[in-house]
Amino acid sequence: MILARTWEERGLCRADLFDFLHGHYYIASLVVVTLSMLPFALSFEGRRPQTRELVVIAALVAITVAGRAAFFMTPQFKPVVALVIISGAALGPQSGFAVGALSGFVSNFVFGQGPWTPWQMVAFGLIGCLAGLLFRRLAASMGATEAGGGVGPDTGGAASADTGGAVDADTSGGASTDKGDAVKWYEAARLGWDVRARRRVEWLRVAALCAFGFVATFALYGVILDTAALTMFSSTMSKEALLATYLSGVPFNLVHAVSTVIFLAILARPMIEKLERVKKKYGLYARKDGA
Amino acid sequence: MGAAGAKANRSIFAGYHPVLNFVFFGYVVLAPIFFMHPVVLAVSFAAAMSWSLYLNGRKGLKFNLCFVLPLMCVAALFNPAFNHEGATILFYIRDNPITLESIVYGVCAAVMIGGVILWFVCYNAVMTSDKFVYLFGRGIPAMSLILSMALRFIPLYRTQAVRVASARRGIGFDAFSGGFLARVRNGGAILSVLVTWALENAIETSDSMRSRGYGLPGRTAYSIYRFDARDRALLVLMLALVAVVVLAIATGTMKTLYFPLFSVRDAQPLAGIAIACHVALCFLPLALDTREDIVQKIALDNRS
Numbered sequence: 001m002i003l004a005r006t007w008e009e010r011g012l013c014r015a016d017l018f019d020f021l022h023g024h025y026y027i028a029s030l031v032v033v034t035l036s037m038l039p040f041a042l043s044f045e046g047r048r049p050q051t052r053e054l055v056v057i058a059a060l061v062a063i064t065v066a067g068r069a070a071f072f073m074t075p076q077f078k079p080v081v082a083l084v085i086i087s088g089a090a091l092g093p094q095s096g097f098a099v100g101a102l103s104g105f106v107s108n109f110v111f112g113q114g115p116w117t118p119w120q121m122v123a124f125g126l127i128g129c130l131a132g133l134l135f136r137r138l139a140a141s142m143g144a145t146e147a148g149g150g151v152g153p154d155t156g157g158a159a160s161a162d163t164g165g166a167v168d169a170d171t172s173g174g175a176s177t178d179k180g181d182a183v184k185w186y187e188a189a190r191l192g193w194d195v196r197a198r199r200r201v202e203w204l205r206v207a208a209l210c211a212f213g214f215v216a217t218f219a220l221y222g223v224i225l226d227t228a229a230l231t232m233f234s235s236t237m238s239k240e241a242l243l244a245t246y247l248s249g250v251p252f253n254l255v256h257a258v259s260t261v262i263f264l265a266i267l268a269r270p271m272i273e274k275l276e277r278v279k280k281k282y283g284l285y286a287r288k289d290g291a
Numbered sequence: 292m293g294a295a296g297a298k299a300n301r302s303i304f305a306g307y308h309p310v311l312n313f314v315f316f317g318y319v320v321l322a323p324i325f326f327m328h329p330v331v332l333a334v335s336f337a338a339a340m341s342w343s344l345y346l347n348g349r350k351g352l353k354f355n356l357c358f359v360l361p362l363m364c365v366a367a368l369f370n371p372a373f374n375h376e377g378a379t380i381l382f383y384i385r386d387n388p389i390t391l392e393s394i395v396y397g398v399c400a401a402v403m404i405g406g407v408i409l410w411f412v413c414y415n416a417v418m419t420s421d422k423f424v425y426l427f428g429r430g431i432p433a434m435s436l437i438l439s440m441a442l443r444f445i446p447l448y449r450t451q452a453v454r455v456a457s458a459r460r461g462i463g464f465d466a467f468s469g470g471f472l473a474r475v476r477n478g479g480a481i482l483s484v485l486v487t488w489a490l491e492n493a494i495e496t497s498d499s500m501r502s503r504g505y506g507l508p509g510r511t512a513y514s515i516y517r518f519d520a521r522d523r524a525l526l527v528l529m530l531a532l533v534a535v536v537v538l539a540i541a542t543g544t545m546k547t548l549y550f551p552l553f554s555v556r557d558a559q560p561l562a563g564i565a566i567a568c569h570v571a572l573c574f575l576p577l578a579l580d581t582r583e584d585i586v587q588k589i590a591l592d593n594r595s
């Protein structure tokens with residue numbers, strides 16, 4: 001009560017707080033962005049993840065950062081979003097968020113931290129999380145039908161045509177019924193022997209990832225970072241100001257989105273195969289998969 | 292990091308305890324955003340500019356001119372173009388009033404953004420990743436482990452890529468000769484090998500960590516930082532200065548209005564003191580660094 005009275009004596013009231021936040025979009029949105037990452041951080045830390053999971057996530061973060069560094073010459077043309085989507089699809093939403101957010105953070109140790117860091121973290125993290133929610137099963141089936149026994153370097157268009165690999169499809173669902181097994185066997189065998197059907201399914205899966213990659217990069221990442229830029233240097237949040245910011249961002253976001261599609265088209269299949277193989281070989285994330 | 296310039300390694304302020312570094316950057320980055328007071332902004336910008344030039348030398352000057360300056364121009368022009376609040380209308384562009392207040396706000400916002408980005412330039416030179424992990428590692432153990440491992444993996448992968456490339460050259464798959472398609476295929480194979488190796492290596496590393504007792508209770512983290520009397524004295528000084536500025540803000544003595552009319556409160560003793568404290572805070576690291584340079588120079592001169 002005393003506090004309230006002294007506040008009023010000074011001509012301050014609760015409306016002043018809103019006034020203050022109204023004039024400080026950057027601070028207000030910074031608070032929101034930071035708070036939005038908190039649940040992920042808390043649940044990730046609270047789960048006490050296995051050491052193996054942590055180190056695989058660290059490896060993926062390092063690969064992503066190295067990818068961003070390798071393309072330092074080409075502004076906006078970066079493989080980061082593609083690699084984050086692949087990580088999310090293969091390892092699930094929570095790890096996808098971790099790979100995305102930490103890639104944003106770690107790569108800025110190389111490229112420079114700035115007021116943009118929290119927004120990059122949240123944007124990459126969100127994309128990784130969404131990819132995990134949408135494509136977990138797709139990635140699992142990609143790994144199951146394609147990984148086969150191919151341990152060595154099998155990229156560069158060397159389509160591994162081993163039909164035996166298709167049978168692996170049902171090893172993950174060990175506790176399923178006989179009938180389910182039969183259906184799976186049938187599907188696996190059909191797809192395995194009919195090369196054209198298999199290719200078509202494969203193509204559709206990569207196309208789905210690419211479509212998601214385009215939308216996520218252009219709409220999600222682009223809009224989040226353009227809005228962040230606006231909160232920094234504008235005193236108003238008018239419709240015109242937002243529109244002008246988004247329009248001026250379109251060419252950059254378009255290049256970024258196209259680069260994501262290109263990298264996904266090239267990297268999605270081999271990368272997901274490798275990740276699924278490591279998961280299967282070492283029983284990573286087994287608690288969730290085995291259910 | 293390699294980005295740190297000539298003097299970053301010798302900065303005496305960077306040698307203070309990470310807590311002090313972090314408190315300092317927390318203040319100088321947030322103060323201009325919170326208290327859009329013209330004098331506070333100008334002081335902050337001048338201090339950030341001079342320390343970033345001190346830390347990064349000529350490379351810093353190039354960055355400031357090529358990146359920070361254009362960004363500031365955009366901010367200065369953006370506000371009058373889209374914000375038509377303000378009582379003093381100067382002229383109209385296509386029925387849109389251009390007001391003196393929004394131009395003033397635009398210039399202040401530009402100085403604020405320029406200052407914040409320049410403080411981040413200093414931050415990048417001073418706050419290395421190990422300091423960050425030291426400060427936040429206890430609160431977020433899993434994520435700070437990922438952070439420090441990822442930072443270690445990047446140079447490791449570079450070394451391994453060179454190894455893989457030379458091994459493949461030895462068996463006739465050189466990524467740097469032959470036709471374009473052959474080079475792309477061989478380069479892709481190197482990446483493929485590298486990713487497979489990285490994932491396998493990650494598993495091996497984690498198994499090795501577990502067998503050495505990572506994650507068991509009672510384990511401590513290695514740290515090279517000590518909080519001594521020197522740090523305590525400077526921290527007390529810094530917090531006292533911050534307290535004065537916050538007091539001045541809280542009592543409204545430094546309230547600045549931009550719309551509808553630009554107005555700064557009449558000069559009051561407290562505002563003057565607060566601005567003096569702000570100046571002292573912003574120039575603190577530069578002053579410490581310069582003093583150290585002078586002391587060293589005198590010591591060297593006396594010896595010869």
